Amino acid sequence: MTASVARTDTSTSPRKRAGNGAALREDVDDIGLDALVGHAGYAVRRFQLWIFQDFIKTLGDVDIRPTQYSVLTVIGANPGLSQMAVAKRLGIERARLVHLLDSLEQRRLVKRIKSKTDRRSHALHLTAQGDTALAKFKRLAAAHERHVEEKIGKANREQLLQILACFT
Amino acid sequence: MTASVARTDTSTSPRKRAGNGAALREDVDDIGLDALVGHAGYAVRRFQLWIFQDFIKTLGDVDIRPTQYSVLTVIGANPGLSQMAVAKRLGIERARLVHLLDSLEQRRLVKRIKSKTDRRSHALHLTAQGDTALAKFKRLAAAHERHVEEKIGKANREQLLQILACFT
DNA sequence: TATTGTTATACTCTATAACTATA
DNA sequence: TATAGTTATAGAGTATAACAATA
Numbered sequence: 001m002t003a004s005v006a007r008t009d010t011s012t013s014p015r016k017r018a019g020n021g022a023a024l025r026e027d028v029d030d031i032g033l034d035a036l037v038g039h040a041g042y043a044v045r046r047f048q049l050w051i052f053q054d055f056i057k058t059l060g061d062v063d064i065r066p067t068q069y070s071v072l073t074v075i076g077a078n079p080g081l082s083q084m085a086v087a088k089r090l091g092i093e094r095a096r097l098v099h100l101l102d103s104l105e106q107r108r109l110v111k112r113i114k115s116k117t118d119r120r121s122h123a124l125h126l127t128a129q130g131d132t133a134l135a136k137f138k139r140l141a142a143a144h145e146r147h148v149e150e151k152i153g154k155a156n157r158e159q160l161l162q163i164l165a166c167f168t
Numbered sequence: 169m170t171a172s173v174a175r176t177d178t179s180t181s182p183r184k185r186a187g188n189g190a191a192l193r194e195d196v197d198d199i200g201l202d203a204l205v206g207h208a209g210y211a212v213r214r215f216q217l218w219i220f221q222d223f224i225k226t227l228g229d230v231d232i233r234p235t236q237y238s239v240l241t242v243i244g245a246n247p248g249l250s251q252m253a254v255a256k257r258l259g260i261e262r263a264r265l266v267h268l269l270d271s272l273e274q275r276r277l278v279k280r281i282k283s284k285t286d287r288r289s290h291a292l293h294l295t296a297q298g299d300t301a302l303a304k305f306k307r308l309a310a311a312h313e314r315h316v317e318e319k320i321g322k323a324n325r326e327q328l329l330q331i332l333a334c335f336t
Numbered sequence: 337t338a339t340t341g342t343t344a345t346a347c348t349c350t351a352t353a354a355c356t357a358t359a
Numbered sequence: 360t361a362t363a364g365t366t367a368t369a370g371a372g373t374a375t376a377a378c379a380a381t382a
Contacts, residue, residue, distance in 0.1 A: 033257075
C-alpha cells in the first residue's frame, strides 16, 4: 500500500541542489510528506502548534497560557467546583492541576476554599482580582480567535468548531 | 464580554449534588465551558489528545509513536535527506531529532550515512528492515485513520484535511 | 562567519504511583 | 474500601544555548 506519492521531484528546481551524484537532498520545499498528507492527526498537530503559539504570543503580556486560560474560564463560569471536577471536565491530570492552581493562587487569581460538606475537597473560586483579570484575558483570547479566523477563513473556522464539537 | 454562558444548571440532576448550601459543585456533566466553546484551539487540543491516543494504541504492538512515524515516512519518501532538512520539514527541533534518530537507528530502521558533498551532514536512509517495517506501520496507521473516520464521519474528516492543508 | 550535528539544560506536559486525610 | 488533594518520579516534547567540525 505504498500509496502513490506526491514526491513531485521536479528534478531541476531553481534552488541549491546536491549536484554531483552524492546522496544528499536538502531542498525543503521539495520534500514530499507521502502518507502523512492523508493523516488528520498530522494536520491537526501542525495546526495546534500554530494556534498555541499565537495564543501564547497574544496573551504574552498577561503571561497566560492556554491551559491556565481554560482553568480560569471554567472556574469563572462554575464557581465552587472541586479540583477533581475541573480536572475531569478539562481532561487534565489532577496531579497537574495542583501545580496549575498553586501558580494561579500565588498570583491571587484563584482561591481554594475548604468545603464544609466534604472536608477532602476544595471549592474553587476566582478572586475579585481574578474576575477582572479574566475579563481582560477573554478580550485578548478573542483577538487570538480573530487571528485564527484570518488564517483559515471565517467559514472554515465555523466548520471546524462544528466538526470537533463532540470532543469538547 | 462575559458571553451569555451555556451553564444550563438544570438544578436537580439525577446525580449526586452537594445539597445543603455548601459551595461545592461536583457534577461533571453540568459544567459549562463558557468562552472555551468558541475557541478553535480548545476543540483542536481535545481532538488531538484523542487522535494521538488512538494512534499510539493502534501502533502499540510495533511501538511507534506519531513523531517517529512522521520521521520514518518522510525519510522513506525522500531518501538522502539531511537531519536539518527533516527537522525543518516536520517542524521538529534539530536537537530533538538527534535523539529520535538515535532510537530509530538502534532499532535498525534508519541509518545515517556520512555525506560526501558536505562532511558536516548525514544522509538519512531507511534500512531494508526499516523499509518493510514502515510498510507495516503504514497499514496500521491506515487503520487508525479509519478510527478517525468512524469518530467524526467520512465527510467531516475530508473537510478537516482540506481546511488544515495549509499547515502541512 | 555561518551551518550541521551534537550535548546539555530547563521548563511544560503526560502518566504513574504512593501518601494523607477524609468519606 | 474508596476518593480528594498532594507529592514525587519518569518520559515526552519544546526551547535554548553552546561546542566541534566543517563550509
